[in-house]
Amino acid sequence: MKLKFLSNRKPDFKTAQNSILPFHPLESSLDTNLAEIKRLIGHSADVVFRSLSNPSSDSPAISFIYIDGLVNSDLVSQAVIQPLTDHPLLKEQRPEQAFLLIKEQILPVGGLQECTTVETLLGMLFEGNAIILLDGSKIALAAGTSFWEKRSVNEPTSQGVIRGPKEGFTESLRTCTSMVRRRLKTADLRVEQYKIGRRTQTGVALVYLHGIASEQVLAEIRKRLDAIDTDSILESNYIEELIQDGGLTPFPTIMSTERPDAMAGGILEGQIGIIIDGTPFALLAPSTFFSFFQSSEDYYQRFDISSFLRLIRYSAFFVSMLLPALYIAITTFHQEMLPTTLLISLAAQREGVPFPAFIEALLMELTFDVLREAGVRMPRAIGPAVSIVGALVLGQAAVQAGLVSAAMVIVVSFTAISNFVIPSMAIANSIRLIRFMMMLFAGSLGLLGIMSFLMVLVIHMASLQSFGVPYLSPIAPMNPGYLKDIIIRAPLRNMKMRPSTYGSKEAPRQNLLPKEQQASGSPSEGQGNKNS
Template sequence: MLSLFRRSKKSQKEKDFTKVLEQTNPSDSTDLPIYPSLEDNLQLIKKVFENSSDVNFRKIQVNETLKGLVVYIDGMADTKAIGDNVLKELLASYRKNPDQIQNKSELQNNVSFPSVQFTKEFKKVFSQILFGAAVLFADGCEEAMILSVRKGVRRGVSEPTTEASIRGPREGFTENLRTNTALLRFRLKTTKLKFEPFVKGEQTQTNIVLCYIEGLADKSVLDEVRKRLDRIEIDSVLETGYIEELIEDNPYSPFPQLQYTERPDAAAGQLLEGCFAIFVDGTPFVLIGPVTAWQMLHASEDYYERFYISNFIRWLRFFFLFVALFTPALYIAVTTFHQDMLPTTLILSIAAAREAIPFPALVEALIMELSFEALREASVRLPKTVGQAVSILGALVIGQAAVEAGIVSAPMVIIVSMTGIASFAIPKFNFAISIRLIRFPLMILAGAFGLFGIIIGSSVVIAHVAQLHSFGVPYLSGLAPLKQHELKDILVRAPWWKMIHRPSSYARRNLKRMKRGNQTAIK
């Protein structure tokens, strides 16, 4: 049964074993071979995994001359599969007929496990053990058998927590890379869906996958993504945020140039537009690129509801974007420099409310905005059972107390509250927090120069966004530069039977996604 357990002649490798053990870290060697002696291999592995209590060594003793060793990490490898599907059947088959198996292919057929590999190098052995595989060594053999027995120790598929929607699928990505790619395969049943593997992180050896649909994604964009991923040299990759900062076009811009999502349907929709996706093992968030500013204001359910409803909600988002960005600055500018722009009754009401306030409008606004941001951050960090109550009660109690104490005025509390609510209406968190950051420079400019300061700040922001790119795609693509057929899915969402073509900003080929005449005839 076990050609793997048959002893070979002693080679020079065994004679050099003492020198190998003297190395500070044998696992760094690129050409370290597997030794015929089982004890030599055992000592070498124990040296590499010294002070690692989770690494298990399970010896196999068939008879006096036939010995084996299984090495795996407890908690990552499925010990039940190792015992039931590998060791028991292997030993039972040998005892029944010792000469049954004469080569590796027959040995593989007698192991009830879907994935079996053979290797002669310790480099691959160490790598596979750290990824959750079990490795079988045999005394007298210079090859090891790698058994894919990785155990699913991570959480199962559940509803996304950061991208809630009223209508749409309830499945969300998980921390398991292969679960995530399978969730995407369930939605895109085509052979053109490609997954290109990368491994990044010297210490973490994190699996990364570049995903795209062949024939839709632009080749030049994909080549650029591959180059940027290949250039990454870092000791660890723990989340997609590492990759995002290392491959984006303009790392100093406050605006995100990549979108992240934990919704498989959102990722599938972007891939069908001609974008690419980057999966990272260990995180449920998937990077999507290239992106535009308009994409950051769209939600998945925009495409599931009828277009009348989608357009109404989309216009609300655009309105609240301006509210979140400009309302505090406009209030500061008008109350400080341009009081004549307001109706007399309104300005008198504001003046009466601010009569006992010791601070100028700018300082008052900064106090309230920073307090609101602190409450929002605290509500995220606190346990869910109390976080929501603390944020609501904190805002009410602190706001009311501040008004009664004469530190801030009641109109300022209203302005800050409206601004906070408006920022929550932006569906993408990384874009919403960029708006919140830009709001503070605009407030300072408004306090210094009034409406002229707001115009100056807005001009700088627009100029910056206009020159911003995401993997060669202009950030305002669709409006600047103008592409008429893309206007059907920017400020408005046209009916599906009108959106015949894909956005040419992403997909440079195969632009047509449906045939004309799909709409129902109106009588």
């Protein structure tokens, strides 16, 4: 398997995560430590320093640091500050014993970690831990008190289904991993966490099934994640662009999903999930071209209707890519291919139109893209105005004014609607760009231009790879056994083997009992029932 590596990296980048700060071990003096921390943090309004020191007694001085808004203040006061101020034994101890006492007995919080350098301490602080510094101890404690305002779990906005789970990922990494974990209750589910981004320190989690995900692909993804040396990771697209296979291509080679069930399904087939903190859009890699046409709803409906819908999607793909181009090619170069009556009607419509078909189509397509972008950006209150402008002024009025032909309006509208049928926004967007190229070729070389550009696309896609997996598999290279979940969706009972498309080993994922026995016993179907 050929794996492409990121080759144009700077030779001097470091993989050390906190490389922007020099390495500062904690001192035993509380004042020195506090001074150093204050120097690094500066005067930030949201950082709370609180000291419990009573110079008159011989008890050790204690300092707390936490960030207001990242911690649960009730928890900090009740579970951290109060026990430490109240404890009768604490005052009599020497610093080392006091430290042990605090660590092992006093604090009633779940997560408690030790920090020995200022850098790890700051890292803990920014994650919402309350830091406890003890005079005379070279080790600081970080209590897990993090709590911040989160969006609750909502229905996914971009990948809706009629039947199926209605919850989507949220911006919180932990919530996302828990949603996957809840669906895959197996010891094989592994969650590997990374921190990427020098300034954002964004949590990135690799989620996969041990023994099913291909080790080779996994190693490659880890390698590419480690190689990332950037300021910031604010959304999953940062990761996607930084780790995807090199080469200029309009096609996405990593899938993004907002649905935990889609991610669980992908993981069960051997894909590797990448969840990024701060965005509900998680990534699935490696992805093939055909995986972008599979919706998780395909598996929640009867296979016949799912197969039909898949065929509709592929047709919509071709319509969305080719329809305006075909219209241009046929009306400009190959009129003889149309039935005479249709040709006459088209010619009559185009009679008053001042532009060639290519310009006409280009104008209309661009107009639609403008409308679409406006629909995303504009405030909700102005929505109806845009619909009126779009529907009436640019549709009917434009036709009546003789600027465009009515047939062209139909073509453009149908193209636009078809584009929304494709389940993945990523591939729908790449078609939007390809469509313009297609129209250009159709306008200059007619059908030949369309065929040529299609052929170039086919060659291009045949050469693409996603983490070593050929982009067009399992069609090219073909594996006839796996075709039953590509063009159509075969009944679950017939998909007994897990495909090895993503580099995993082929293995049964269902009990291979004969049908009669299965019907009498408890039927155990579905994706969740896998044997590794």
